[in-house]
Amino acid sequence: MGGLLDQSTTFEELRERAIALRKEGLSRRQIRDRLKVSNNDILNRLLEGEPPPDWTRRPNAKDDLRARAREMRLRGMTYDKIQLELGCSKSSISLWTRDLPTPDRPPRTREEASAIAKRGWEATMRQREIERQRTKLAAAREVGELTDRELFLVGVGLYWAEGSKSKPHRRSETVVFINSDPGVIQLYLAWLSLLGVEPDRLRYRVMIHESAQVADAEHYWADLVGADVDTFERTTLKKHNPKTVRKNVGEHYRGCLVVRALKGADLYRRIEGWWYGIVVGARSTI
Numbered sequence: 001m002g003g004l005l006d007q008s009t010t011f012e013e014l015r016e017r018a019i020a021l022r023k024e025g026l027s028r029r030q031i032r033d034r035l036k037v038s039n040n041d042i043l044n045r046l047l048e049g050e051p052p053p054d055w056t057r058r059p060n061a062k063d064d065l066r067a068r069a070r071e072m073r074l075r076g077m078t079y080d081k082i083q084l085e086l087g088c089s090k091s092s093i094s095l096w097t098r099d100l101p102t103p104d105r106p107p108r109t110r111e112e113a114s115a116i117a118k119r120g121w122e123a124t125m126r127q128r129e130i131e132r133q134r135t136k137l138a139a140a141r142e143v144g145e146l147t148d149r150e151l152f153l154v155g156v157g158l159y160w161a162e163g164s165k166s167k168p169h170r171r172s173e174t175v176v177f178i179n180s181d182p183g184v185i186q187l188y189l190a191w192l193s194l195l196g197v198e199p200d201r202l203r204y205r206v207m208i209h210e211s212a213q214v215a216d217a218e219h220y221w222a223d224l225v226g227a228d229v230d231t232f233e234r235t236t237l238k239k240h241n242p243k244t245v246r247k248n249v250g251e252h253y254r255g256c257l258v259v260r261a262l263k264g265a266d267l268y269r270r271i272e273g274w275w276y277g278i279v280v281g282a283r284s285t286i
Contacts (some may be wrong), residue, residue, distance in 0.1 A: 069093050083124060210238060
């Protein structure tokens with residue numbers, strides 16, 4: 001039976017031992033190692049119908065919401081009121097409380113029902129935003145402080161994804177980077193600094209639609225990179241097509257920033273080589 005210590009042991013005997021170990025509170029891994037069962041399908045059959053011990057269960061962020069929803073339902077609250085209170089979806093509330101009796105409620109007008117539904121949806125959106133921000137913050141903390149090597153590798157990948165590249169049909173060994181994300185620009189500049197590229201070798205230029213607030217965008221990017229806006233190269237204006245419905249509009253639209261490194265031929269060749277080294281290294285892990 002693929003890894004058992006005693007080949008004469010029957011399946012029924014092995015299942016009895018597996019269930020006994022489960023009742024003692026052992027995890028699947030511990031039972032697998034104890035019984036020398038290396039086949040997951042067999043292990044599933046051995047433990048079929050036996051719930052895992054509580055300590056092996058992963059904490060579920062919705063367990064508390066479920067308990068509160070059930071308690072509120074038992075008090076006679078409707079799905080709308082529970083959603084408004086907890087900020088979770090009606091579908092989740094229905095799933096959690098479907099075995100509980102339906103409370104009586106007075107009839108509502110269409111306007112009342114619509115207003116309640118709107119408030120419930122707004123509460124759900126607020127709760128989702130809280131969960132979204134909590135997840136993002138936890139993920140950011142997982143990164144921690146970057147080492148020089150980590151920043152170096154991230155920068156190479158970032159440049160190869162977003163920077164200019166020489167083509168066989170158009171040889172151009174220049175280091176030019178363009179992006180609209182201020183965080184990406186800051187990361188790129190930190191990478192150049194790590195490589196020893198002096199600030200006086202950098203030239204900046206804004207690319208933006210002519211219908212935008214051009215001067216505001218120029219000052220925004222100048223403040224971000226710590227440069228005098230008067231030192232920026234002439235802004236490139238994109239012609240506005242009145243037939244096109246653009247999404248990148250409003251006060252937060254600042255176009256893109258172009259960052260060009262002077263005397264960049266040697267740097268470009270090294271970037272190309274670094275990227276090739278990363279690709280070769282990745283292939284070796286497959």
